[in-house]
Amino acid sequence: MNVITKSIQLPDGRTITIETGKVAKQADGSVMLRMNNTVLLATVCAAKDAVPGTDFMPLQVDYREQYAAAGRFPGGFTKREGKASDNEILTSRLVDRVLRPLFPSNYHAEVYVNVMLFSADGVDQPDALAGFAASAALACSDIPFECPISEVRVARINGEYVIDPTFEQMKEADMDIMVGASAENIMMVEGEMKEVSEQDLLGALKAAMDAIKPMCELQKELSKELGKDVKREYDHEVNDEELRERMNKELYQPAYDVTKQALEKHARAEAFEKILADFKEKYAAEHADMTEDDLEEKYAMMDRYYHDVERDAMRRCILDEGIRLDGRKTDEIRPIWCEVSPLPMPHGSSIFTRGETQSLTTVTLGTKLDEKLVDDVLDKSYQRFLLHYNFPPFCTGEAKAQRGVGRREIGHGHLAWRGLKEMIPADFPYTVRVVSQIMESNGSSSMATVCAGTLALMDAGVPMKKPVSGIAMGLIKNPGEDKYAVLSDILGDEDHLGDMDFKTTGTKDGLTATQMDIKCDGLSFDILEKALMQAKAGREHILKCITDTIAEPRAEMKPQVPRIEAFDIPKEFIGAVIGPGGKIIQQMQEDTGATITIDETDGVGKVQVSAPNKESIDAAIAKIKAIVAIPEIGEVYEGTVRSIMPYGCFVEFMPGKDGLLHISEIDWKRLETVEEAGIKEGDKIQVKLLEIDPKTGKFKLSHRVLIEKPEGYQERPARERGERRERPERGERRDRGERRDRGERRPRPERGERRERNEEFQAPAENHEPKDFSDELDKMDF
Helix, strand or coil: CCCEEEEEECCCCCEEEEEECCCCCCCCEEEEEEECCEEEEEEEEECCCCCCCCCCCCEEEEEEECHHHHCCCCCCCCCCCCCCCHHHHHHHHHHHHHHHHHCCCCCCCCEEEEEEEEECCCCECHHHHHHHHHHHHHHCCCCCCCCCCEEEEEEEECCEEEECCEHHHHCCEEEEEEEEECCCCEEEEEEEEEEECHHHHHHHHHHHHHHHHHHHHHHHHHHHHHCCCCCCCCCCCCCCHHHHHHHHHHHHHHHHHHHHCCCCHHHHHHHHHHHHHHHHHHHHHHCCCCCHHHHHHHHHHHHHHHHHHHHHHHHHHHHHHCCCCCCCCCCCCCCEEEEECCCCCCCEEEEEEECCEEEEEEEEEECHHHCEEEECCCCEEEECEEEEEECCHHHHCCCCCCCCCCHHHHHHHHHHHHHHHCCCCCCCCCEEEEEEEEEECCCCHHHHHHHHHHHHHHHCCCCCCCCCEEEEEEEEECCCCCCEEEEECCCHHHHHHCCEEEEEEEECCEEEEEEEEECCCCCCHHHHHHHHHHHHHHHHHHHHHHHHHCCCCCCCCCCCCCEEEEEEEEHHHHHHHHCHHHHHHHHHHHHHCCEEEEEEECCEEEEEEEECCHHHHHHHHHHHHHHHCCCCCCCEEEEEEEEEECCEEEEEEECCEEEEEEHHHCCCCCCCCHHHHCCCCCCEEEEEEEEECCCCCCEEEECHHHCCCCCCCCCCCCCCCCCCCCCCCCCCCCCCCCCCCCCCCCCCCCHHHHHHHHHHCCCCCCCCCCCCCHHHHHHCCC
């Protein structure tokens, strides 16, 4: 067993160790990565040959977390890991987006990268280590790969950039970004910020590059030591260089001419397709002797070669003439129109249209019961702001069935969620769900979601701190050329054929989220800075369009929105409000028709009361406040008679608090029974709290003090303490007659004789007859 271990230190002294040769040895490459008590296994396997006809990179990256890693059982009935969570999908995408561009363009064998979390103590964040582990596994294999990469998380804490911060450190961060890069070039950026400047983001990227370079060098050493620096040979494409050259010569200019016509999306696509179709028809006529199979093989080559022709024509038209596919200047934004409340019943709704990209977005406001439970391996929490993004096939004119939510939709929705979530006030009592339905797509629909989400949130009356807008930027830069072009508000084709897709969201005061994928080498920080500043100008333009449509959140929510009142109660009263088994809170909800939730946060009971109308909310709040109120002597309460006794009745004057209403305190007149006053169990009665016994805590109540005293009423004089009431004189004692002579008493037996005495009284003698006492009874005076 040839086990090789390599280690590297982070700037704060923590050590990351990668080990290969011990486990998963049948995979093409595998490493076990460890940082403190966090352990991940990364494996990679690749097919030897490509599936015939494949003209893309079939890469599949899966990041999965084992619940055993944190000593937990999975939820659900099966008690085993199920489908990937959103967090696992998002981490898989982060790794995929860095690795994919670094496979050779003509390598089409299926590649599967698996990263599994096997141990976690909840201190270090494992998702930041997944990219490093995956690249190290590739470095341990002979799979063709351009160069090693790594990923790090960068957080800014108290003004300092921290690499791969712990969960605890993240609580103080105002920036959280993931950066994937090779030793020379940034490949991927994604994260969220709390309105930071563009210069702050650039500072974070530079800190990430400094940390990533040593990780890449370590992988090169490992690959060389294992003898895997020489990769396997492959031949996944059959090419015809003569055909390629002919197509470049004949089709470049027609494609260039279409590029300059500034056609709309579908017309442009049809024009490009016609150029290729005409060439195929011409080629087939020229080679009538070719078999159908040979001709199909040539057609497949033509599709690949023509893609390169389109790409070159579009890029040269932008670089040489500054003309984009739709005729715009490089920094120009497509026409925008917005609308709020296009739908009558949702709590908030909007349409945002930018060129040929459109989002119809709705907002729903709910109670605490609508919060989302997140039950991941290292995160068990609740989310009260949700954003869902849907991309139906009709939005691009495709005729196909709509399936479940894919990884792309989860990723795009997550980016929009990150851009908006910090603008929802922490004390806003509602659970908020934003749903973006993409109606048309030609350009960044995730950024359209951010803009439409802002409009819908303000339409719903959500008191956003500030409106947010988003924009997608592109880049055209050919290798070896100094000339480049940064494109604002890119089209779908400019994304596909260009070198960068750089999305930023933010308010007028700073960035809130970003996502960047770079497909070219040698992207300098000067170019990144230019792209960021051009994006800022574009965001400000879009933000003005938003605020021109609706300047600020609506002052009043729509009538169909459930009303919520939130307030705090002392921690010690939480149990009293809930009651045994939830009895009291359930009864309050039944009586008032309101929904009541209560949680303990920071030693305080957080109460939310929601209902369709104000009357139900007020009734529920009154009941809750009655429970948490402290009884005060002299206060008047509305009570309920709970039980009736001969000496009075017990009245519940506050929830869970009963007091005695003595019979003498019911009315000014003397009552022989409580029933004389017409009081029954369940009756409502006003009482005044007279006294609280300092020893027992019992409550003394009175009703008569609340009613008018009868004229001429005289109180019975109170007895002075210690004064003895005189007893009435007794009559003469009657003569009881002479006392009967009982005769001599029998001598008391000794202890030993007691058994015989008992035996003596066990049964009367057989001839014993009962004595007749009739004479004595006649003498008695009854």
